[in-house]
Every structure is written in C-alpha cells, then in structure tokens.
Amino acid sequence: MSDPNNLKIIKNEKELGELKILKGSLGPDVIDIRNLYNQTGLFTYDPSYGATSSCESSITFIDGDEGILLHRGYPIEQLAEKSSFLEIAYLLLNGELPNKDEYSKFSSIITNHTMVHEQFLNFYQGFRRDAHPMAILCAATGAMSAFYNDSGDINDPIQRKITINRLIAKIPTLAAMAYKYSIGQPFVYPDNNLSYAENFLKMCFSVPAQDFKSRNILSDAIEKIFILHADHEQNASTSTVRLAGSSGANLFACISAGIASLWGPAHGGANEAVLKMLNEIQNEKNIPNYLKKARDKNDPFRLFGFGHRVYKNYDPRAKVMQKTCHEVLELLGIKDDPLLKLAMKLEKIALEDSYFIEKKLYPNVDFYSGIILKAIGFPTSMFTVLFAVARTVGWVAQWNEMIEDPNQRIGRPRQLYTGSKKRDFIDIKNRN
Numbered sequence: 001m002s003d004p005n006n007l008k009i010i011k012n013e014k015e016l017g018e019l020k021i022l023k024g025s026l027g028p029d030v031i032d033i034r035n036l037y038n039q040t041g042l043f044t045y046d047p048s049y050g051a052t053s054s055c056e057s058s059i060t061f062i063d064g065d066e067g068i069l070l071h072r073g074y075p076i077e078q079l080a081e082k083s084s085f086l087e088i089a090y091l092l093l094n095g096e097l098p099n100k101d102e103y104s105k106f107s108s109i110i111t112n113h114t115m116v117h118e119q120f121l122n123f124y125q126g127f128r129r130d131a132h133p134m135a136i137l138c139a140a141t142g143a144m145s146a147f148y149n150d151s152g153d154i155n156d157p158i159q160r161k162i163t164i165n166r167l168i169a170k171i172p173t174l175a176a177m178a179y180k181y182s183i184g185q186p187f188v189y190p191d192n193n194l195s196y197a198e199n200f201l202k203m204c205f206s207v208p209a210q211d212f213k214s215r216n217i218l219s220d221a222i223e224k225i226f227i228l229h230a231d232h233e234q235n236a237s238t239s240t241v242r243l244a245g246s247s248g249a250n251l252f253a254c255i256s257a258g259i260a261s262l263w264g265p266a267h268g269g270a271n272e273a274v275l276k277m278l279n280e281i282q283n284e285k286n287i288p289n290y291l292k293k294a295r296d297k298n299d300p301f302r303l304f305g306f307g308h309r310v311y312k313n314y315d316p317r318a319k320v321m322q323k324t325c326h327e328v329l330e331l332l333g334i335k336d337d338p339l340l341k342l343a344m345k346l347e348k349i350a351l352e353d354s355y356f357i358e359k360k361l362y363p364n365v366d367f368y369s370g371i372i373l374k375a376i377g378f379p380t381s382m383f384t385v386l387f388a389v390a391r392t393v394g395w396v397a398q399w400n401e402m403i404e405d406p407n408q409r410i411g412r413p414r415q416l417y418t419g420s421k422k423r424d425f426i427d428i429k430n431r432n
Helices: 036-040 076-082 085-094 100-111 120-124 133-147 157-183 196-205 216-228 236-245 251-262 270-281 284-295 316-332 338-352 354-359 365-376 380-404
Strands: 007-011 014-019 060-063 068-071
Touching: 007 036, 014 036, 068 076, 068 085, 068 316, 076 216, 076 316, 085 100, 085 196, 085 216, 085 380, 100 157, 120 133, 120 157, 133 157, 133 251, 133 380, 157 196, 157 251, 157 380, 196 216, 216 316, 216 365, 216 380, 236 251, 236 380, 251 380, 270 284, 270 338, 270 365, 270 380, 284 338, 316 365, 338 354, 338 365, 365 380
Parallel strands: none
Antiparallel strands: 007 014, 060 068
C-alpha cells in the first residue's frame, strides 16, 4: 500500500515508484533516492552536491539562512565564549560535553602525546627549504601511518581511539615544525605545562636563545580560531575525508587527503586569499575602484573574506572573531600597518555600503582570522595550516562516525556522460 507521506515518481502519466521522505531533528526533510535507479532507471544530476545529503550525521548543523551553527546542538557563540578547544574536541568525538573527570583524563592524554617520533626530523629535512608549510603538513600527516602503524585496524574501536588521540595531539607539533622548517629555525619541542593553544604558539615563535613569554589575549585568540574552525558540516575537505575513508584507508591517509582539499583558495585558503587581495588593493584610495570591479560580473577580481556559500546571513563565527580581532590589534598596538588599516577600512565600508548590505556580503570568519594571524606574526603561508590544525578534530569525528555507520559503503558518485558513443578503433595508418 502506498504511503501518503512518500514522494511518487511519475513519468508520462505512469507511476514508476515512490521515494521515502526522511526527517532530521533540524533542517529540511530529505528525499531518500537510494532506490531511485532500481525503480526508474534514472540517476540524479547535482554538480557539487549542492542539494544532496551524502550521509547521516549528528555532529554539526548549519542553517545558512538564519546564520546558525550548532555543534551537537550547542550554538557556536556559546562554545567560543565559554569553552576550550579540547572540550570542543571531546564534544565532537563523544556527543556530550565532558564532566570534570572526563575532561581531565582526555586533556591529559592529548597533552602527553604531543611529541612526535624523533625520526620525523630527518623526514622534514627532505623538503626544499622554501617548501610551502601546507605541502609539508600534508606529507607529514600521511607519513604518520609509517611511524605509528601499531593501531591501524580501523574496525577496532580501541585502535581507532588511539589513532584519533594521536592525531589531535600531534598535528600542532607537525604544523609548528612545518613553520619552523620553512623559516630555517630549529624545531621546538612541545611543553606539557601549557594549554593546547599556548603550546602551539610557543612551538612556532620561541627560540633557544631567549625565554618565551605567553600573552593570554594572543593564546585566547588562537584558541577561538581553533574552536570556530573545528567542524563545519559536510564541506569539501570533510567530504574528502569521508570519501577517502569509505574505501577503508587508514585515518592518517584520510586526514592527509582532507588537508590537500583544504588547501584550495575557495576553502581553507580563503583567509590567505584575503591578505593577497588586500595586497592587491594596496591603498584605501583604491577601494572604490576594486568595489566596482567586484560588482562587475565580467571582471575576474574576487572579493575574498565577504559573504559565504552556506551563510546567506551573517557568519556566526565572524561575530566572535570581530571582537577578538580588535582585542588583538589593541594589545599589539598596531596602528600603522598599512595592510591592517586597509582591512579595517574595508570592514567599515562592508558594514555600511548598500551594495554589501543588499548582497549580504558581511565580513566572514576568514576576513577576521586572516587579520588576526597576520597581526600575531604568522606569514600568509601558515594561515591554512592553522585551519588544518583546528579542523583535524572535526575530520576525525566525522571519519569515526562514518566508520560506525552501518549504511556506509564505499563512495561512488554517478555521472551524466556527454562523451562519444561507442565507436570502433581505426588503425593509425588509416586515420585522416
């Protein structure tokens, strides 16, 4: 008997079948098209998967129209204001916030596994001295499977947990090493007396010749950047991790694939692209001309750091970053940096200009995070590396959820073929 809640498929007045309508806890209902081909002989066509749910997930929810981002039901604004990055990591991995004992144990595990195998030093020496830190991090993450192959059984929950903890603990160390190598400075070992963010800053900016002085506003800024980038639903890099993982690949390889996907300027490289854009604009007096170029659909110039593919309203992460950005600039007393002055002028225009308001091109998280990282002292080549450090938590949570999903099979997208039809081979001597 037909279910009135299902979607009937009718072609030329003939009913071919019906598809179930699935309801989530939040967001729009979805059409279950898994039996579409069996019932109709048809596939769907959805380039970039803009209207397709690739999986079932209970980790992160986004309502782009309303500017909402929830991790396990908690608004990102509350988490960024009241929580720590490792607490967010526990939440994403386990579904609930930890109690004091759970947090203490988890934090201790991560803190005490931050060192990497000493032979990694030799591995890094194989790169050119001017290698991009993302290239190094991508390779080093994949190489971890060669150094830590004692827990590679993805079907064993205990081994998966060991690998997940190792990745979360060691990815900041690998990232800091990539930075140090790119600027020709000696590697700095982790300091277990510091927080996750403080330790990362020390590994990046301390040198053997002098003591490292931690500043709370800067470490808090990095902590917030990590929290705000921890997970963002089924984006390009997360989908890459899930697709790679669906084949049964080890977690290190999957995260390496995610890092490679994140590198693109349309994804994790957006905050780096913001600084490049500001360098191109150069001066406040050039802003009107570049706004004109941005309005011109035929002009290749792109306005990075404003608007978002998902958020049609204000990016909720940007509200947190805006406050942090101004705190960092005030602490560091940066008033004369022409690039940062230009960024602040562009921010003011974006919040007041009718074109930006009409198109809802509000400053997004990439705009503010790029300014913060430059002010702290990171080169633009490291911006996406910090993104990868933060997003590793989300990637491993999504990967682990996928492994435990009984409906998960190897990913195999279909296609709309538009090439030549079947034809016979012609010997080269007979071709015109």
